[in-house]
Structure formats: C-alpha cells, structure tokens
Amino acid sequence: MPKRRDIVAIVLIVLPWTLLITVWHQSTITPLLATRKGTDDRRDGRSNSRNTFAFKESCSLQNRDIVEVVRTEYVYSRPPPWSDVLPTIHVITPTYSRPVQKAELTRLANTLLHVPNLHWILVEDSQRRTTLVSHLLQETGLNYTHLNVETPRNYKVRGDTRDPRIPRGTIQRNLALRWLRETFSPNSSQSGVVYFADDDNTYSLELFEEMRSTKKVSVWPVAFVGGLRYESPKVNTLGKVYGWKTVFDPHRPFAIDMAGFAVNIRLILSKPQAYFKLRGVKGGYQESSLLKELVTLSDLEPKAANCTKVLVWHTRTEKPVLVNEGKKGFTDSNVEI
C-alpha cells in the first residue's frame, strides 16, 4: 500500500533530523545549563541521603565529591550583554579614599560584573576624581558613571576630619539622586530600580534579580546590622509589611539598613524633593529620612521569599594595621594599593 509506505518514509525523514537537532542544541548552547541540571540532580540526591541518614554524610562521597562541571566551552562575557527587556539597576555607591578602597571596589566590581543591565554610579568623597577609581572603572568594563563631591570638612576640629554631624556618604548619595533626576526625565519610559550599595558589603547575585521587579519600594532582610544576626521587615500572611524585626529602635518609620531596600526610578523621578536629610538626623534614621518622602509602610513590597532569606550581608572590613610603615612610609608610595 503506497500510502502506508509514504507515511513510514516521512517518519523516517523527520525522526533523525529531530534527533540531530536536539543533539546539536545540547552540545552548542550553554553546557552551563546542562551542568546546572546535573548539579541539581546531585543536590537532590544528596538531600535525600541527608534525610535518611540523619546528619552523617555518606563516607563513599568523601573522595568522590568532584563535580566535573564541563565549562571549557562556555565563554563568559563580562559584563553580560545589555538586554532591552530587563529593567536597569542603578547602583549608587559612595566611596572614599583609604588603604582598602581599591580592594573593596575590586571585589564589588567582580560581583557587579555578573549582573545584566547594571549601571554603577560611583560617587567619590573627594575634591576631584582620583586616577585610582577612574582606572579601576575603565578596566572593569562596567557601565558606569563617575561622580565626586567632597563632604565639607569640619574646620573647627584640627586635622582633616569631616563634619561628624553629617552621616557618611549622605552628600554623595544625594548627588547621585540629583544626577539621575537631571539625566532621566519623569515622562520617559525608563524602567529601572535604584539601589544604594556600600562598597564594603557583600551582595548575592540573587538579590539583584529580586529587586529588579520593584514597583515602588521593595525591602528584604540584611545580615549583621543592629547588633543582630539579621534585621528584617515583619511580613503578615497577606504579604504586607507591618513592622520591623529589630532591637535597635524598631519604632523608626523605616527601621531598615541602606542595603535593605530598593526604589523604582519612576518614584525617584516623580518626587524630585526627596533626598537624604543632611543634618539633624539621629543615628539610624537616615534611611527613614528618604523613604518617608517616597512611600508608606503599606506600599512596601517584601522580597527574598517574604523576607525569610538573607541575600545581603553588612560586612565591614578591618582597618589594616600599618605599623611597619613608620612615619616616613616604608613602601614606595608610587605603587597603588
């Protein structure tokens, strides 16, 4: 019967091509995805064994715990190519000159290089833009804006101390907000999120993806602040923030750290008077000084699984002990650190 034969023929033609296409698809496009699948399987396997064998890891895994992730063919482009679809994350980082500055900015840049559609606004606390920061920014290849503004020094006190009444980084953050307002008009269809990232904190990559969907202001827990393991907003069963789980003054309007919230850029642009208060701000109230101009408690969007996961850590770097430098400086000051 010719009809059946033709059907068989068509099947025989289509089947190997689909097989070939799936094989090609797997081998050329992202072996990373394949490895992620592989690692997921392994993770499930391990979690199962953990449930059944109490806390003991099986000894057979001891020497075989190699995840041979095949990444030889994966070309990592940094930063990731710009997407027309994703909202931009504008990260505002105030920074100031000190021995660990280059190290901090280096590792922060290494983190930010993984995040697509990221715009880094680095504001130096200095009279003019330093070559250290300029070179660093150029070499990273990130999409950046380099600004600078000097915190007024307290001339009454001897030495080069800045005015202690102004919380650190305030003027720099305000300058960045002003830059955003001057650069983007409120009517433009810009979609984006503004995040204040200090240069010594630690950020997981998941955090940036959580904040991308911010409509007004989103919040999440932050580790190592307020003398606690973590501070977090209190979220009720309806998914609304109704309070703050902190010990240090939980009755602040917004008892949250600078690293614990992100604002939609349209909100920033639509309220051009909202800035961080410069003077007369009590300790811990700086974030509230901005947020109370922008949003109310009920408008807050909890992220990080209803504020149950910690995705950002308020780490602080020790001040290095430079005793052996002596008065004149032992090392060559031309070498940049």
Place this chain on the structure above:
Amino acid sequence: MRLNLKLISNKDYKTIIPKKQQLCTQMYKRDSPLLLWYFKRLSVVSGQRCDCTEHDMPKDRTISRLRGEMHRLQEQMRKSEATKQPQKQAAKPSQPAIFVITPTYARLVQKAELTRLSQTFLHVPQLHWIVVEDSPHKTPLVTDLLVKSGLTYTHLHMPTTKDHKLQEGDPSWLKPRGVEQRNEGLRWLREDRRAQPGGDNQQGVVYFADDDNTYSLQIFEEMRSTQRVSVWPVGLVGGMKYERPVVEGGKVVRFHTGWRPTRPFPIDMAGFAVSLKLVLANPDACFDREAPIGFLESSFLKGLVTMDELEPKADNCSKVLVWHTRTEKPKMKQEEAMRSQGLGSDPAVEV
C-alpha cells in the same frame, strides 16, 4: 518489505565502523521515490554498491549510481571530520587549570566571604576550587553554596586537632591556621591528578587562597604561566601597605617586608603559586604546623624551590593585584541579649 538500514546520530558517527553490507536495489523496488530521495541526502547508511549484474534494470542502475555518489560524499565527510578532530582536541587543553585551595571554617561571616569569593572565581576560566572545611563533617551551608555557585569544585573536610585550634579570645596570630586543611587539599590533589592521563606532566597551577582576601582577576592570568613557583606583591600585609619581592634583572634578589625579613621566604600565602608538576614531583612537600609564626609559607616552599628560581609576576612585582583584607567580626550585642531572653533570631534562617 524489510528495511535493512541503521540510523545513527551525528554523535555516534565518529565511532561507528561502517559495515560492508550488500544492499541490493531489489529491496527498494517497490519503495516510494521519497525514500530514495531521503537516502540520497542523508548519508548515514553505509554499504557497498550493488553491481547490478543480477537485475540489470534501468531503475536499479540509477539507484546504484546515486548510491555511489553517496558513498563518495560520505568519504569526503569522513576525511573532513578526521582533519577537524585533531584541531578540536588541540583546542581543549588551551589553558593550564588553576587549582585554588581554600581552607574555611564556620563563623558568622563565612557564607558572605565564600559568596563573594565565588563571584570572583566565576570570572576565571579553567579554575578548580578545592574548599576544605575545618570541620568533622561537611556542612550543608558550604555544600549548598558550592552547588549553587556554578563553579568546578571539590568539597573536602579536615578538622584541626584540638591542641592546634585557636581558642576563644586567642589572638589570630597565636597558632597557624588552615594547615591541616591545606595539606588535605594537597593530598587530594595529588591523589586525583595521579589518576588522570598525563601523569606527572600535567599542566596546572596550585594557589592557596584564603576566604577573606581580595583577588583581582589579573592575578589569575599572571599565575597561569607558572613553571615552578611564581611570586608577586600582596597588599595590606605584614603591617605595611604591601609586601613584595624585589626584582633585579628579572630575578628575585630579596624581599621587601617590614617583619622578619630574614625568613627563607618572607611572603604571604596569597603571594605565590606553585606549578602542579612541582607539587606532584614532591609528594612530601606540605605545610608544617609546628613551624613558628610567619614561617608557614617557608616550611612549604623551602623544599620546592630556591630564591633565584622564583618567577616574578605582576610586572616584575611592581603591581598589587591581591590584598590581604580581613573582615570585622560582626557585633552581636543585641543578638546575645535577645537570646538570653529566649527571643533570639530564627536559627533556621541561614546567614
């Protein structure tokens, strides 16, 4: 009608041995022209051309001619595959792998430190991270972190013996830290690499990276070309802005350091890398935990290399590409107060 054909995917094509089959046109006498068109284009079927002495039909002659063309094309394909393959194999081991051994221990900032370290390593191609926990068993925190990191890794653990462990309140310089863990990393590496093809001639570099330091991406490219032991400056260490080897005429002549410069190798753990060949060739070279303070690196290096054999990197040791940063211990005053009231934070939330 029996269809005597074998469909093979492109993957198997290289390994399959073509079978010499006597395919007769007679089989396809009653087939559709569609099938014939198909066979002409998909050159997976191998076989010998029928000489058509038995049948001698014009259709069969056309078919056998077409099949002859197909075989010719197949041969051409096979030849081009043969020339492509050695190129592909040569491209694979393009860069020597960097084996980074990181000892780590549980404390509040551990997850944060390992997170940002993994974010740096994710940029470095051909990097194999060997994480050794100072713990009697592997912790779920590190296990999950490594799985999610997307890196090539090995997860080991080796607890420090009690008498060598720092007690609460001890200054950090009192006892050498991470010794057993680094030795365990070396032991695993030697065992694993010996089992690989290439034996002791494998390309690779071994680097000891502590979890609280800061690494630029350039340092990994600098160390990749290590033949024996390469060295470079380290920032913010030894009580100075940086410590570095002094290079004259392309060779290390002395070390610029403010603390005990008479040590055999007054260099920080983050300031040198050893080639894999050297590590495999010296199976007994390891860190001596009885070494006096500051002599840990020397205890390892003195058995491997002499000062004039050191290879200076980072532009003749004039650039700082790695910093010995240390992270503050977070203040837990309120946490402790809450815990005493029974209101401590949820321990199920991993920090």
